[in-house]
Amino acid sequence: xxxxxxxxxxxxxxxxxxxxxxxxxxxxxxxxxxxxxxxxxxxxxxxxxxxxxxxxxxxxxxxxxxxxxxxxxxxxxxxxxxxxxxxxxxxxxxxxxxxxxxxxxxxxxxxxxxxxxxxxxxxxxxxxxxxxxx
Numbered sequence: 001x002x003x004x005x006x007x008x009x010x011x012x013x014x015x016x017x018x019x020x021x022x023x024x025x026x027x028x029x030x031x032x033x034x035x036x037x038x039x040x041x042x043x044x045x046x047x048x049x050x051x052x053x054x055x056x057x058x059x060x061x062x063x064x065x066x067x068x069x070x071x072x073x074x075x076x077x078x079x080x081x082x083x084x085x086x087x088x089x090x091x092x093x094x095x096x097x098x099x100x101x102x103x104x105x106x107x108x109x110x111x112x113x114x115x116x117x118x119x120x121x122x123x124x125x126x127x128x129x130x131x132x133x134x
Contacts, residue, residue, distance in 0.1 A: 068097030
């Protein structure tokens with residue numbers, strides 16, 4: 001890429017009709033690039049190499065978005081840190097972000113307000129009224 005990032009696979013539209021965009025993996029991303037700060041929609045994965053868990057959390061939390069996150073580790077201490085320290089409305093350990101009716105779903109920061117699904121989600125659409133008569 002002209003910005004200096006490296007496309008490991010994908011990155012260009014397929015020949016022929018339609019709107020298919022192939023799965024794409026990008027690495028060598030720096031803090032000066034738009035992709036570092038913005039959400040990317042579509043089958044695009046940003047790959048960062050870091051030295052340790054603290055650096056991984058720093059990269060993951062550097063965005064102003066926070067809908068879903070994934071962390072892949074079998075270390076229970078790392079799993080606990082990711083669960084607590086990742087700044088996202090949903091944290092999935094060793095699994096992809098998904099939506100289950102029994103789990104509240106929604107983001108933080110610029111990724112939304114409130115929750116969908118579960119008891120937390122249904123209450124989001126309720127107007128409560130308190131009345132006191134003396």
